[in-house]
Amino acid sequence: MPNVLVTIPFSHFCEKARWALDLTRTPYVERRLVPPLHLLGTIPRGGRTTPLLVTEDGKRLTDSTDILRWLDDRSPGALYPRDRDERREVEAIEDQLDEVVGPAVRRLVYHAFFQSDVDVLTPIFRASSRGWQRSAAPVLSRVAKPVIRKAMKVNAAGAARSQAALEPALDALDRRLEGREYLVGEAFTAADLTLAALLAPFVRPEEHPVSGGLQLGVAxxxxxxxxxxxxPSGKHAMRVYAAHR
Ligand SMILES: N[C@@H](CCC(=O)N[C@@H](CS)C(=O)NCC(=O)O)C(=O)O
Incomplete structure (x- = not known):
């Protein structure tokens, strides 16, 4: 059995895992499912959220960070520094990005989508999928919208809370990046990859395998x-996409 990655294709946490798989040249099959169809891919495999990786030897990894650690165990040094102190720094930055930046970016982007007069979700669903999911994108996105709104508390109060959480986190990253090429040490690590993947919905790099080049036409x-x-944090995301994706 090959490694199977279950994704919501445009999800930034999924992009984090997919990028790490690509970077380490790990073969995998991606099962792309737009929400709420992703549950058909995750629940039978013992999870709920995406990314979910079922490894060729049958392990089920239900969190992007677990996927990166598993990949680094197989290719030591590819994502986390071998130096113990630097590794701890990378892990701390990754955790903060996963816990604060990722959820805030997601809610703010959905809020901006849903505030817009234009239907943004359908083109994103279409760009994400093939076959019948692609043909059914207008219907699926209509079904998904209220589900996403409720599950992620996408409303003005939630967006204000997310913006308030995001700003100091990005300010700290902006300061950290002053005069340095990478977040930790002298090389690209899981910290840079996570920052770039989780900011991608805002900065929209061309190299993004799902949304790169997609014109949303929303001012x-x-x-x-x-x-x-x-x-600086957004510039860094764009730079590492150009250099490492
Ligand atoms: N901490 C988790 C977060 C994963 C996550 O929140 N995934 C979202 C997509 S961005 C998801 O699957 N949401 C659908 C759901 O909760 O049913 C990770 O790093 O893997």
Whole structure:
């Protein structure tokens, strides 16, 4: 059995895992399922959220960080530094990104989508899938919208809370990046990959395998993109996509 990665294709946590698999040249099959169909891929495999990796030897990894650690165990040093102190720094930054930045970016992006007069979800579903899911994108996105809104508390109060959590986290990363090429040490690590993948919905790098090149035509989202691209953390995300994706 090959390694199987179950994804919501445009999810930034899924992009984190997919990038790490690609970077370590680990063969895998991606099962792309738009929400809420992802549950058909995750629940039977003993999970709920995506990414979920079933490894060729039958392990089920239900969290992006577990996937990166598993990959690094197989290719030591590919994602985490061999130096113990540097590794701890990378892991701490990754945890903070996963816990604060990832959820905040997701809610803010969905909030901007749902505020827009234009239907943004359908083109994203379409760009994400093939076959019948692609043909059914307008229906599936209509079904998904209220589910996402409720599950992720996508509303004005939630968006305000997320913005308040995101700003200090990005300020700290902006300061850390002053005068350095990478977040930790002298090389690209899981910290840089995680920052870039989790900011991708805002900065929209061309190299993104699902959303790269997708024109959404929503002025508010384009203004957000330009604002995030202008700060050091956003610039760093764009730079590591160009150099490492
Ligand atoms: N901490 C988890 C977060 C994963 C996560 O929140 N995945 C979202 C997509 S961005 C998901 O599958 N949501 C659908 C659901 O909860 O049913 C990880 O790093 O893997």
């Amino acid at each position: 508010a989202l384009d203004a957000d993109r330009d604002r995030y691209r202008a700060r």
